[in-house]
Amino acid sequence: MSDEIALSVRDAVLRFGGITAVDGVGFDVERGETFGIIGPNGAGKTALLNCVSGVYRLDGGTISLFGTRVDGLAPHRVSALGLARTFQNTEHFKRFTLLDYVLLGAVHRGRASALWSVLAWPVMERAERRERAAAREVLDLLGLAPLAMEELAELPYGVQKRADIARALAARPQVLLLDEPTSGTTTGERADVADAIDQVCAAGVTTVLVDHDVDFVSRRCGRTLVLAHGTPLGVGTPAEMLARPDVVEAFLGVPSA
Numbered sequence: 001m002s003d004e005i006a007l008s009v010r011d012a013v014l015r016f017g018g019i020t021a022v023d024g025v026g027f028d029v030e031r032g033e034t035f036g037i038i039g040p041n042g043a044g045k046t047a048l049l050n051c052v053s054g055v056y057r058l059d060g061g062t063i064s065l066f067g068t069r070v071d072g073l074a075p076h077r078v079s080a081l082g083l084a085r086t087f088q089n090t091e092h093f094k095r096f097t098l099l100d101y102v103l104l105g106a107v108h109r110g111r112a113s114a115l116w117s118v119l120a121w122p123v124m125e126r127a128e129r130r131e132r133a134a135a136r137e138v139l140d141l142l143g144l145a146p147l148a149m150e151e152l153a154e155l156p157y158g159v160q161k162r163a164d165i166a167r168a169l170a171a172r173p174q175v176l177l178l179d180e181p182t183s184g185t186t187t188g189e190r191a192d193v194a195d196a197i198d199q200v201c202a203a204g205v206t207t208v209l210v211d212h213d214v215d216f217v218s219r220r221c222g223r224t225l226v227l228a229h230g231t232p233l234g235v236g237t238p239a240e241m242l243a244r245p246d247v248v249e250a251f252l253g254v255p256s257a
C-alpha cells in the first residue's frame with residue numbers, strides 16, 4: 001500500500017430537509033487500497049458515495065481526488081478526473097449487449113466534439129477500435145468474454161452485477177466505488193461477484209467497497225469506515241471495528257452484552 005492519498009473526505013455533511021444523512025464524515029483512502037464502508041440500513045453509505053461521485057452536493061466539508069477538490073463538480077467532471085462507480089441496478093440498459101454496456105464505460109473517456117468527430121474520423125475510428133479492445137480486455141479479466149454479445153436482459157442477475165463492475169472498470173478509473181455489488185445475488189452469484197472484485201483489487205485499482213454483507217467487506221478490506229445514522233463511528237481494521245460495543249450496538253440496534 002502506498003502512502004499517496006487517492007480519495008480524501010473531510011467533515012462531509014449532507015442534509016435532506018430535516019434529515020442529516022451524512023454528518024461530519026471524514027476518511028482517507030490510499031492509492032491501491034481496498035477500503036470498506038459498512039453500517040446498518042439508512043446509515044448514509046449510498047448518500048456518501050453519491051456525494052463523492054457528484055450526484056449530491058455537500059452541505060459542508062470537502063472531497064478531494066488526488067489532492068484536487070471535486071465537491072461541487074458535476075458527476076461527469078468527477079468521472080473525467082478518474083472516478084468511476086457501480087450502481088445498484090442496470091435497469092435502463094437491459095437491451096444493451098454486454099459488450100455495448102461495457103463500452104459505455106470505455107467511451108466516456110476522452111470523447112471529442114461532434115465537429116472534431118467529422119473532421120477527424122480516421123482518428124475517431126482508431127479511438128473506437130481502442131475502446132472496443134479495452135472493453136474486451138476488461139470482459140476477459142472478469143471472465144465475461146464468452147457472454148459479450150448477449151443482451152443484459154437475458155443474463156442472470158449476478159452476471160449483470162459483474163457487467164456493471166466491468167463497465168466502471170473500462171473507464172480505467174483512478175478510484176472505483178462499488179455500491180452494494182452483491183445485493184440481491186444468490187450465494188453462487190456472490191462468489192462470482194467476489195472473484196470479479198478480487199481481480200479488480202489484485203490489479204491494484206483503488207477501490208471503495210460498500211456492502212450490506214459485513215463479512216464480504218471484512219474479507220477484502222484492510223480498513224473500513226463504520227457509519228450509523230450518518231455519523232462516523234470510526235475507521236480501523238474490520239476486526240478492530242467489529243469488536244467495538246458501539247459498532248455491535250449500531251448493527252444489532254441494542255446495546256451489546
Ligand SMILES: Nc1ncnc2c1ncn2[C@@H]1O[C@H](COP(=O)(O)OP(=O)(O)OP(=O)(O)O)[C@@H](O)[C@H]1O
Binds near residue numbers: 021039
Ligand atoms: N434522495 C433522498 N431524499 C431524502 N432522504 C434520503 C434520500 N436519499 C437518502 N435519504 C435518507 O438518508 C439516509 C441515508 O440513506 P442511505 O440510502 O444513504 O443509507 P444506506 O446506508 O445506503 O442504507 P441501505 O444500506 O439501506 O442502502 C436515510 O435516512 C434515507 O432515508
